[in-house]
Amino acid sequence: MSANLYEVLEVEQTVSHDEIKSSYRRLARRYHPDANPGDHEAEAKFKEVSQAYEVLSDPDRRAQYDRFGSTDQNQNPFGQGNVQDIFDMFFGGGGGFQQRPSGPQSGQDAQVVLEITFDDAGFGVTKDLTVTLPQHCDTCAGSGAAPGSSPVNCLECAGAGHVRRVRNSILGQVMTTGICSRCQGFGTRIETPCESCRGSGLTNKEVTLSVQVPAGVEDGSTMRLANKGPAGARGGGNGQLYVHLRVSPDDRFERDGEDLHHELHISFVEAALGAHLSAPTLRSEVKVEIEPGTQNGAVLRFRGEGLPRLHSRHHGELYVHVVVDTPTNLDAESEELLRQFAAKHEITVTDPGKRRKGHR
Numbered sequence: 001m002s003a004n005l006y007e008v009l010e011v012e013q014t015v016s017h018d019e020i021k022s023s024y025r026r027l028a029r030r031y032h033p034d035a036n037p038g039d040h041e042a043e044a045k046f047k048e049v050s051q052a053y054e055v056l057s058d059p060d061r062r063a064q065y066d067r068f069g070s071t072d073q074n075q076n077p078f079g080q081g082n083v084q085d086i087f088d089m090f091f092g093g094g095g096g097f098q099q100r101p102s103g104p105q106s107g108q109d110a111q112v113v114l115e116i117t118f119d120d121a122g123f124g125v126t127k128d129l130t131v132t133l134p135q136h137c138d139t140c141a142g143s144g145a146a147p148g149s150s151p152v153n154c155l156e157c158a159g160a161g162h163v164r165r166v167r168n169s170i171l172g173q174v175m176t177t178g179i180c181s182r183c184q185g186f187g188t189r190i191e192t193p194c195e196s197c198r199g200s201g202l203t204n205k206e207v208t209l210s211v212q213v214p215a216g217v218e219d220g221s222t223m224r225l226a227n228k229g230p231a232g233a234r235g236g237g238n239g240q241l242y243v244h245l246r247v248s249p250d251d252r253f254e255r256d257g258e259d260l261h262h263e264l265h266i267s268f269v270e271a272a273l274g275a276h277l278s279a280p281t282l283r284s285e286v287k288v289e290i291e292p293g294t295q296n297g298a299v300l301r302f303r304g305e306g307l308p309r310l311h312s313r314h315h316g317e318l319y320v321h322v323v324v325d326t327p328t329n330l331d332a333e334s335e336e337l338l339r340q341f342a343a344k345h346e347i348t349v350t351d352p353g354k355r356r357k358g359h360r
Contacts, residue, residue: 005065008052013066017057021257024053028220033113034246047111047242050222104186104201104236107134110229111242116213118250122282122307124215128208129243134230135205140194142235144201151188151234156180161187186234201234211243216258216310219247252280258316260306263323266290271324279320281305288320296324 006013009023027049029035036042055061112131120127136142145151153159157180164177179185193199209228217223222244229239254261264279274292278285279302286302299321306316330338335352342349 003048003052005052005056008048009056017059020053020056024049024057025218025220028053028222032220033111033244043111046244047109047222050242050244054222054224104234105232106237107230107232107239109240109242111244113244113246114211114213115246115248116217117248118253118255119282120213121217121219121245121247122215125213127211127213129211130206130208131241132204132206133241134202135207136231136235137194137197137201137203139196140201142201142231144190144194144197144199144234146192146194149192151186151190154180154183154187154189156182157187159187161185188234190234201236202231209241213245214310216308216312217245217247218255218257219245221245253282255307258307258309258314259319260316261319261321264288264320265323265325266294268324268326271295271322279318281318282307286318290322294322294324296322298322 006015009020009027011020011023015023028046031042031046031049033043033046036046055065110131110133112129114127114129116125116127137144140147143151154161157163161180161183162177162185163180164175166175168174180187183189190199194201197203209225211223211225213223222242225241225243227238228241231238252262260282262279264277266275266277270277270290271294272292274294275290277288277290279288281302282305286305288300299319302318302320304315305318308315327334339349341347
């Protein structure tokens with residue numbers, strides 16, 4: 001991951017954890033695959049943003065990254081480059097330093113979308129995810145060679161997977177190293193390919209994975225399943241599988257991080273005289289005391305009744321927003337009682353005759 005992670009999330013290095021989280025949520029919504037169907041650039045950007053957030057949301061990994069520019073503790077502490085990069089820049093590789101390992105390489109990464117309910121996001125859930133991915137061929141056990149045969153060492157590179165060449169430069173003769181063109185870096189060649197996979201060692205298979213979704217995840221969050229992605233050719237290891245979570249909305253709540261917001265509709269009589277009501281929570285419900293004279297738009301807070309913070313015992317708050325409903329289609333008796341109330345309190349209201357005339 002060579003890009004500056006703070007630039008990927010469009011934040012400064014000094015920002016707080018909450019600011020990083022807020023920026024990630026904004027970018028994840030912008031580049032989510034569901035919002036950009038068929039847009040491979042947006043898909044790649046979404047993956048990049050998710051990987052950056054995975055590092056910067058973890059205090060230890062963020063501190064490691066801030067110190068060394070990498071989360072790999074073996075990374076050169078003087079920067080992301082090294083001596084090998086300099087020789088590659090000028091001479092096209094090699095220089096006698098560490099080479100690309102020969103043999104089968106791990107498979108590419110893959111991405112899938114997993115839909116979960118609002119309650120699943122709140123409580124956590126284990127879901128079975130069925131996907132079709134390249135897997136090692138059963139016929140040849142992933143070697144690519146037909147049963148009864150085996151790959152043979154490449155004569156061009158003598159099994160190294162790369163070849164060295166000497167060329168002249170302004171500094172004299174320079175040795176360069178490149179991938180062997182005959183075996184494509186595997187170090188071996190298939191002389192009798194497997195008929196099932198045509199020598200690749202791979203066939204597409206349907207696999208079912210158990211995904212443990214932690215409590216507190218948000219819509220657009222991404223989980224990385226290490227070594228659960230596509231298998232590598234010719235017996236190579238598996239890549240990563242990135243699971244993008246899509247949380248279905250809930251009619252009861254609006255979510256803001258760990259906090260939940262609920263609209264409680266009451267009658268104007270309940271608002272005026274007070275009432276004992278209830279409001280839903282993620283677990284059950286809470287009692288709501290409507291004080292006499294409660295105004296439309298009043299907000300009541302219930303501590304700890306929100307969603308759990310990811311990987312934490314902390315819970316957010318539940319905010320109940322009071323909405324006072326105005327009655328419509330009053331019967332004659334109810335309307336008369338209201339007019340008497342208006343007259344008693346010297347409130348000017350529309351004359352019933354003029355009201356009917358105005359609606360003709």
